[in-house]
Amino acid sequence: MKIVVLVKQVPDTWGDRRLDTSTGWLDRGASDAIIDEIGERAIEIALRAKDADKSTEVVVVTMGPASAADVLKKGLAMGADSGVHVVDRALAGADLGWTATVLAAAIGTGWDLVVTGNESTDGRGGVLAAMLAERLGVPHLTSLDAVDISADRVSGVRATEYGTIDAHAALPAVISVTERSAEPRFPGFKGILAAKKKPVTTVGITDLGVAAPAARSVVVSAAERPARQAGRLVTDDGTAAQQLVDYLAAERLI
Template identity: 40%
Template sequence: MNIVVCVKYVPDAQSDRTFSDDKTTDRAGVDGLLSELDEYAVEEALKLVEAGEGEVTVVTIGPDEAAEAVKKALQMGADKGVHISDDAIHGSDAVATSLLLAEAIKKIGQPDLILTGMGSTDGLMNIVPTMVAERLGLPAVTLVSSLEVNGSTVTGRRDGDTASETIEASLPALVSVTDQTNEPRYPSFKGIMAAKKKPVETWSLGDLGVDAGQVGLNNAWVQVESFEARPPREQGQVVTDEGDGGTKLAEFLSTHKFV
């Protein structure tokens, strides 16, 4: 089974994230890493291949630093990587991102399965997987908590607040997985060393046959108009219990419309 996993290089969620002067996410001023949500997709791909045969290819989009996302996936066990990098891509929205990923997958060759995380920890739009599936004309099985491939069929369980549903699709298909799917492995020393010899290709817009007028900040369908720093957290209110603590607490909750 040949699997393509779409991954993203994102700012560390523990860092103080902000925007750059052009109102795009500041990626230069903070540490970055492979999105934690994408690690579940990489792990699921590795498990499926280990249970049979095939290979796992990871694809990412971004500046030079984004190659670290591919590197981490290769250290986990993926076979090869593709890094889409071009200055014209900066500021691209979900529409352009899905176009680039779809064209890259076409260039790689039709895989049996495409896996993604449930969303990115920086943008949180959660719409790119479905857009990629639409561009490729494939069924999309999204937000699954468990995944099973049996012959030419993929089955996923999607868990809701009050019920779970089972979704089935024929391969090839695209599936996005949640953080309930598995427990991503840590790269072993052997895996870290082996990753240094695994092939990684860097593709530009020209390699994908995509025009610069279809991507980038100036061609984005959605743009940030303004932003401001979050106000500092105010000091909490201390309620001294002098026999009427319960009443004061109820008044506080009521005033702030918590009850």
């Protein structure tokens, strides 16, 4: 079995996250760049399948600038077998549709399962897995809290507002997992050393045979979040309830 895992380099959520107001793009220099934690959980799902069947091949794939190679190193240190890095200046500012198209080309054929996180901490689109499955022409299961992988199908549990759903799909398929799915393992010293010898293929859109799109969604304008205003203090002089109601009505909150 061959499992492809999508990972992403994102700004550290403990640091400052800013948009470049001149482009509307993420300012990647505003904080440290790290592997998205949901991506680590996706890797763990694949590695558990590899633990159960040593013949399983795990390939980590990322799309991003040259620095994104670091997230592949983390996946390889955890236990993945190889990596693919899609890097091209033409991908700067790519939207979800363009991203799904390029990643589908990078994934190619000959795989059994694609695993990704349900949403990244920087974009939070939450639709990449479904868009990717459409382009690859396979079924998808999204936002799984638990995953079971067998030789010919994948199944899992998906939470809903009414309870849970047990879902399954025949392979090949695309799945996305949530932060409840699996606690990622910590790379050991042996794994870190082994990662240095594992192959990583770097490709651009020309290598993938993908032409730059004629049109895609763009950011028209961006502005910094306005400074937070001081709240209104209500002194209870016997009319506090009415003042509160009047305020909520004026703000159209009731």
